[in-house]
Amino acid sequence: MLLLTGREMAEFDQKAINEYGIPGIVLMENAALKTFYRIKEILGDVSGKKIILLVGKGNNGGDGLALARHLANAGAKIRVFLLFKDNFKGDALINFNILKKMSEKIYEGITENLNLLKISLIDADMVVDAIYGTGFRGALPPEIREVVEIVNQADVVRLAVDIPSGVDAGTGQVEGVAFQADYTVTFGFPKVGQILFPGRKYCGEIYVEDISFPEKLKKEFYVRRWLIEEKLVKKILKPVAADTHKGRQGFGLVVGGSRAYSGAPLLSAKGCLASGVGGVYLAVPEELFKPLAGKVPEIILRGVPAASGQLAPEGFFMLNELLSKVKAAVIGPGMGELSESKEAYLSFLENCPLPLVIDADGLNNLAGHLAVLKKRTAPTVLTPHLGEMARLLGISIEEVKGRREELGKEFAREYNVYLVLKSETTLIAVPAGEVWYLAGGNPLLAKAGSGDVLSGLIAGFLTQGYKPGEAAILGVYFHGRAGELALEEQAENGFFISDIFSYLNKAFRTLGVNSGKKNIHLER
């Protein structure tokens, strides 16, 4: 599904209105009705329920006024607080004039009604935030901020119309205070600011509702940014053939490890196996051979020459032998800061003719030598977290965080790579300029080893012949999905990343990607 900023949403609205002739008031009515149905689901019967509506002067306020009408018609006891004294305009004005004739419980102005609001909150069933929507930027004006703070402290169910007031729909930024919603009902598309933190945590449960935007317009719209969702993954994923064999599934390769880090390459190799490959080679400095041998019997372990507990230059040359046996590789997990072998490493990257995932120390060793990426002939996937990305670009983490999409797109295009920029909301940027986000935010996965599993998964999908963008999407999705499934059964604290594999298996199972093998039933 497309993922839009506030500005893009406004452009989309205008296209629906001006080019397709859908009157704005129709969209507003649909938005109000869809919100009304959600509220009925949340509260059950709304008749007799005390619902406070906070209404702003723009179209978000207009949605709130139309919603108030539906709630009143259904028997709810509404109280509508108009947070502005300016006159409404356009569609919001039409809804205001209707509501004025229907209800006396409309209170104009904040300061004079603040006490009434406080008293109303004592036994209210719900507060609806229709103050600001996608048109909001910056910080809440002080008088609105006060209202929002009061409401946030009240013991009441809070629902935001379109987006919580105070959250920037384009960036998720909150300057100081925002409405803390339990539920957000948003229209047409999810918004970038709803999946990026801190905005994400102000939204509560998010419901994306169709308000009759034309499908054709959705397809034509110029934005190339999507949310990774199950539907997309199902489209990409090819079922495993019932007559497949290990050679057809393919063999992957993981290169990494050092005296200091022996677990990381192992987790990456397990990730690769978990993706469904026929088998995986794991190449580590030879002194790790003994400690790792037999830890995971399915992994084909190879020790290569080492120097100071890291891969030696000859080690990198020896990898070429393995390359003929595999279809894709991941390089970097636990590899350490290569000192003597940096040149050999960079030359390996340049000349490796296979799809390659560069992860962890593989990225740290690449900083300052990015031009190597441009010389590669096969696809390259990079999987930095925000810190690694900052190191690659030589800028601060804060800057990467704030400009992640712009920087990610530029980087992918400039270096012709598929960039998986990991954070609580992971972003994928591809050379053609398209962008995907995973609405994650699962602390269970925020642990050492988690990224190693992800890079292994992506390399595993590359091994099976998926295109690099597809492999990145599949890896990121299944990694996140496994985390969600784990969270249904596990506490965030005390969870071991090694336990993610059973949940990965569940994630595949629930998506129905098994071959669907049929049995032969013999006469008994």
Ligand SMILES: NC(=O)C1=CN([C@@H]2O[C@H](COP(=O)(O)OP(=O)(O)OC[C@H]3O[C@@H](n4cnc5c(N)ncnc54)[C@H](O)[C@@H]3O)[C@@H](O)[C@H]2O)[C@@H](O)CC1
């Ligand atoms: N026709 C449309 O465009 C539709 C709009 N809809 C609703 O309309 C909303 C967008 O409406 P608007 O564009 O009127 O804007 P909003 O209702 O989000 O905001 C109202 C006004 O607040 C002002 N504002 C922004 N930041 C501010 C700040 N920091 N301090 C003080 N004032 C600030 C803006 O200039 C804007 O005029 C959507 O979120 C959605 O709820 C829906 O009704 C569907 C159709």
Ligand SMILES: [K+]
């Ligand atoms: K709102």
